[in-house]
Amino acid sequence: MNETRALRREPDPPPQRRAEMRVRPTGPIVPSANVSGHALMCVIAIMSFLACLTLGGVSMVRATAQSWQSQISREITIQIKPDDNLDMEKALADARDRALTFSGTTGGTIIDLAATARLLEPWLGGGLDLDELPVPRLVVITIDENNPPDFVAMRKALTEIIPQAFLDDHRTWVDRLVAMASTTTMIGTGVLVLVFSAMVLTVVFATRGALSGNRHIVEVLHFVGAEAGFVASEFQKHFLRISLKGAGAGGLLAALCFAIASFWQSQTLATPETDQATALFGTFAIGYTGYLGIFAIIIVIALLTTLTARLTVMRTIYEIDLIRSDPGRTDTYQG
Numbered sequence: 001m002n003e004t005r006a007l008r009r010e011p012d013p014p015p016q017r018r019a020e021m022r023v024r025p026t027g028p029i030v031p032s033a034n035v036s037g038h039a040l041m042c043v044i045a046i047m048s049f050l051a052c053l054t055l056g057g058v059s060m061v062r063a064t065a066q067s068w069q070s071q072i073s074r075e076i077t078i079q080i081k082p083d084d085n086l087d088m089e090k091a092l093a094d095a096r097d098r099a100l101t102f103s104g105t106t107g108g109t110i111i112d113l114a115a116t117a118r119l120l121e122p123w124l125g126g127g128l129d130l131d132e133l134p135v136p137r138l139v140v141i142t143i144d145e146n147n148p149p150d151f152v153a154m155r156k157a158l159t160e161i162i163p164q165a166f167l168d169d170h171r172t173w174v175d176r177l178v179a180m181a182s183t184t185t186m187i188g189t190g191v192l193v194l195v196f197s198a199m200v201l202t203v204v205f206a207t208r209g210a211l212s213g214n215r216h217i218v219e220v221l222h223f224v225g226a227e228a229g230f231v232a233s234e235f236q237k238h239f240l241r242i243s244l245k246g247a248g249a250g251g252l253l254a255a256l257c258f259a260i261a262s263f264w265q266s267q268t269l270a271t272p273e274t275d276q277a278t279a280l281f282g283t284f285a286i287g288y289t290g291y292l293g294i295f296a297i298i299i300v301i302a303l304l305t306t307l308t309a310r311l312t313v314m315r316t317i318y319e320i321d322l323i324r325s326d327p328g329r330t331d332t333y334q335g
Helices: 001-007 015-022 034-071 088-099 113-124 153-163 171-213 215-223 227-265 272-281 288-324
Strands: 075-080 105-110 137-143 167-169
Touching: 015 215, 034 171, 034 227, 034 288, 075 088, 088 105, 088 137, 088 153, 153 167, 171 227, 171 288, 215 227, 227 288
Parallel strands: none
Antiparallel strands: 075 137, 075 167, 105 137
16 A cells, blocks of 8 residues: 555656746836826927926037137138228229238128128119219228237228228127027036926825835835845836936937937028028027937936935935834834
């Protein structure tokens, strides 16, 4: 009988299989997908989108201002007002020749009547007779940006030979452009600070909410010996996944908007609307540096969200330890 039972006994499972059977799957402390997680992801995506749009807008304005500044710094303009006793063509030639005698000038161009009429056409219309209008004539002098001429001496020399001449070195416009670029940068930086501040506060509240909903699990784990760093790392991984998805979605949407705007501008060149927009704001292309900036914002948002979540959890566990270490307190931490 015993031999029969021994023959009928099933063989024992191998040791490796027994070890696998003893391992129980562990669930995450923080649920991987819940309503608050999706809401936080949407908020982070919106914040990332706004931050990337702000960065791209500031980059375009600064690039346009630098382009204007570079173009203006390479040229100066001599304006000669018409006068009954003045031979305009001779005065234009004399002004150009006198300006070219100064060190730092590289060339001079007289703006003829046809070019002057084209400059005035957007405001006064076509078919102008400039001989009947008191329109100043222009001489454009190209200068060396690294070694500009003495504008004070040039202005004095031109006035001596042609009293109706006025030298415009565009310094006022350059100063205004620099001030505009600086103001735009400051405004953009302020917007980015506000966006990041709002995102940090949102992550703090979301972390405390998740911690409050799973407080009993955190307290049990911490009571049986789980370190605060272990609990914080679980929350950190959870919020890192959420922030990467949200920031990536917002950044990709912002990059897509810039790409679409750049493509639309390239397809509508030589139209009045596009020409005016290009003259005021430059091209809508942000270049590879702009896209690198968007990628950097995604990384910064993910790191900032993760760090905020970790610090919040560590602070919360520290407060729980303080409450438990005080025997005179009977209240519990409510998050």
